[in-house]
Amino acid sequence: MCYYNGQKVSRAEFIKLLQLEKAVKNYDFLNRAVHNGFAYSPVAVLKRDATETNFDIVQMEWGFLPPYLKNREKVAQFRNGYKDEQGKWHIGYTTLNAKAENLFTNEKGNPSIYADASRKHRCLVLSTGFYEWRHVFPLNKKTGQPLKTSIKYPYYISVKDHEYFYMAGIWQEWTDKDTGETVETLAITTAEANPLMQQVHNSKKRMPTILNDELAYEWMFGDLSDERITEIALSQFPAKQMDACTIAKEFLATLEPSTPFEYEDLPALEYAI
Amino acid sequence: MELGDRFEIKLPDLTMQVGYHIINNDEVFHVVFSDGRPELVLHEALSGGLPFWTSIPEAKHRLKEVAYFGARIAEHLKNKSYVLL
Numbered sequence: 077m078c079y080y081n082g083q084k085v086s087r088a089e090f091i092k093l094l095q096l097e098k099a100v101k102n103y104d105f106l107n108r109a110v111h112n113g114f115a116y117s118p119v120a121v122l123k124r125d126a127t128e129t130n131f132d133i134v135q136m137e138w139g140f141l142p143p144y145l146k147n148r149e150k151v152a153q154f155r156n157g158y159k160d161e162q163g164k165w166h167i168g169y170t171t172l173n174a175k176a177e178n179l180f181t182n183e184k185g186n187p188s189i190y191a192d193a194s195r196k197h198r199c200l201v202l203s204t205g206f207y208e209w210r211h212v213f214p215l216n217k218k219t220g221q222p223l224k225t226s227i228k229y230p231y232y233i234s235v236k237d238h239e240y241f242y243m244a245g246i247w248q249e250w251t252d253k254d255t256g257e258t259v260e261t262l263a264i265t266t267a268e269a270n271p272l273m274q275q276v277h278n279s280k281k282r283m284p285t286i287l288n289d290e291l292a293y294e295w296m297f298g299d300l301s302d303e304r305i306t307e308i309a310l311s312q313f314p315a316k317q318m319d320a321c322t323i324a325k326e327f328l329a330t331l332e333p334s335t336p337f338e339y340e341d342l343p344a345l346e347y348a349i
Numbered sequence: 350m351e352l353g354d355r356f357e358i359k360l361p362d363l364t365m366q367v368g369y370h371i372i373n374n375d376e377v378f379h380v381v382f383s384d385g386r387p388e389l390v391l392h393e394a395l396s397g398g399l400p401f402w403t404s405i406p407e408a409k410h411r412l413k414e415v416a417y418f419g420a421r422i423a424e425h426l427k428n429k430s431y432v433l434l
Contacts, residue, residue: 081403082412083396092375093394097406099373100390157355157366157381165366165381168355213427217398225393225400225423228376279426325374 121245121262122200124296131296136199140171140263141250142189148252174246174263176285176309180302190263193246194305198295201243201264205234206284207323208277212342229342231276233320235286235313242292244285244309265309272315275345286313320345358425367422377405378422391419 078090085093118135125132145151152158157168171189179194181187188194211226235241244265251258265285269276273283287295287308294300295308324337358365364383369376378391390405402419404411 080394081407081415082409083394083401083403085394085396089395092373093392093403093405096373096375096377096392100377100405103370103372156368159381163385165383167357167366170355211426223400226426 119262120202121247121260122202122242122296123247123260124199129297131200133202134260136245136247136260136262137250138172138262138264140174140190140193140246140248141259141261143248143250145250146252147254171263173266173282173284175282176265176267176306179246179265179306179309190246193248193263194309195302197247198305199245199247199262200287200292200296201245201262202240203243203284204240205232207232208273208283208320209279210276210342211279226279228325229339230323230325231320232323232336233273233276233318236317236319242287242289244287244292244295267310267312270312270315270318272318272320272345276320283313285309285311286318287311288313356425358421360421365418365421367425378419380418380422386414389415389418391415391422393419393423 078085078087080090080093119138121134121136122131123134123136124130139155141151141154145154153166153168155168155170157166159165174188174190174194178188178190180191182189208231209228210231211228213222213226215221216223245262246265247260247262249258250261266282267285269281269283274281277283285308291308291311298304300308321336322339322342323335355366355368358367362384366381366383368379368381370379371377375392380389380391382388389408389411391402392405393400394403395401402415402423404415408415
């Protein structure tokens with residue numbers, strides 16, 4: 077047995093903690109966007125072309141940026157939070173997803189940063205599948221009560237019989253005023269989870285807005301009212317048309333992150349379709 | 350993926366700004382405090398099969414803080430957690 081911070085830990089745990097200590101030492105917390113290696117990376121998107129009757133396939137930066145951010149330094153502050161000159165901390169904002177309920181009005185009741193894009197710049201994100209964590213609270217062996225901290229199991233979720241499917245997105249052009257570089261940035265809209273996703277993503281019970289072909293066409297080309305835009309963004313893709321399988325916890329570092337991986341101690345998903 | 354990789358926990362006398370990261374395939378929480386006390390990097394490790402909160406690196410003079418703030422994060426995550434899309 078070894079000790080770490082006054083607690084008795086196994087040798088294996090101790091070695092793991094020392095390795096973690098080494099890695100933390102070299103880790104720049106404020107410059108790290110998120111825990112997901114896919115975040116802020118380019119994604120393939122279908123976007124209306126100039127004729128407004130057809131589409132282009134383009135790459136966009138995942139992580140919606142409001143135009144008022146002056147340069148990449150301000151973008152990093154916006155995403156990661158920062159301390160100002162007085163030492164006051166300003167929280168960062170994650171704009172990878174836009175809640176369907178808040179496309180036009182944010183949670184504080186003010187106009188949403190997504191409103192303009194929702195009206196003018198709707199797009200479709202091409203996806204083969206996505207990842208979500210299921211939280212399971214093990215029972216304390218002594219008390220029989222659930223522990224306060226969950227064990228998290230990653231799942232890969234896809235649409236049955238579809239190599240690709242569409243997620244609803246909104247985009248915004250952003251220009252770095254220092255360099256003149258212009259990029260198109262994107263948020264994926266989210267809806268309330270369907271019965272399958274309520275089981276998988278049981279912490280927040282949300283899921284991306286997945287659109288069938290008909291709704292996808294309307295989302296991209298329709299002349300829509302705010303109400304209809306919200307209605308489509310809120311639409312819940314049927315659970316019976318989706319698949320979810322567990323994958324290895326190290327999935328982000330693997331070449332094939334969707335390879336199924338079974339956890340012996342994990343209860344199976346149970347949901348009514 | 351939506352909010353939750355960074356979140357705020359308001360306590361009666363201070364606010365914790367928490368960033369969630371995966372390092373070496375382990376979860377760590379980077380915590381900045383509104384009262385200006387030094388930042389902490391917290392991680393839940395196992396002792397005898399049961400989880401406990403520790404700082405990375407060790408900060409033996411802050412053990413009570415580590416246990417207290419770690420427990421606040423656990424409480425927060427139980428109700429509102431992060432999303433990975």
